[in-house]
Amino acid sequence: DAGITQSPRHKVTETGTPVTLRCHQTENHRYMYWYRQDPGHGLRLIHYSYGVKDTDKGEVSDGYSVSRSKTEDFLLTLESATSSQTSVYFCAISESASGGPTDTQYFGPGTRLTVL
């Protein structure tokens, strides 16, 4: 158990509203990731962080922003939610401080977001 929690676990919102999802970890892992999971697409990387205030874009970053002001929290924000952002969002951490390519990533339980 990598001590990852996500909140909320479920959310229904309307198009055009801002939404923030939170990922919280308890073990001071340096690298954190946000993915979205959609049927027929597997998981796709949205953004990742390699330290406090250090973030970078992933494959599908348009329409999303992130922030990391503390080691333990990585926030994902949809500034103006659209129906295409209906998805299941997973947070992950990398097992080591180096975040190297052989590291195992551990995943949180996910947040199911529905945008009407």
Place this chain on the structure above:
Amino acid sequence: AQSVTQLGSHVSVSEGALVLLRCNYSSSVPPYLFWYVQYPNQGLQLLLKYTSAATLVKGINGFEAEFKKSETSFHLTKPSAHMSDAAEYFCAVSGRVYSGGGADGLTFGKGTHLIIQP
């Protein structure tokens, strides 16, 4: 750029039969490969990973995978399927490596849903 192709969005096998889930990869750098399993309404759990130490990798729950560079494959197998193996399986390849040693996340295949027939 990396990519992963999983052949077959659904695979159905009988309980006790061999499980074979196929994964082919494309990578411009030496690949590091992972298999994850996802049970309904849960997050992903690592089954096994290839990090170049050995081409035959053994994982949890009786699964194993063999890295074949000549075939750019990393297929997942289990000799005898159990009802509890029914789940979604994802193959993934590790991302680009930066000068600081960190990588930018995993690239996943689209997943294979494994169905176990009694």
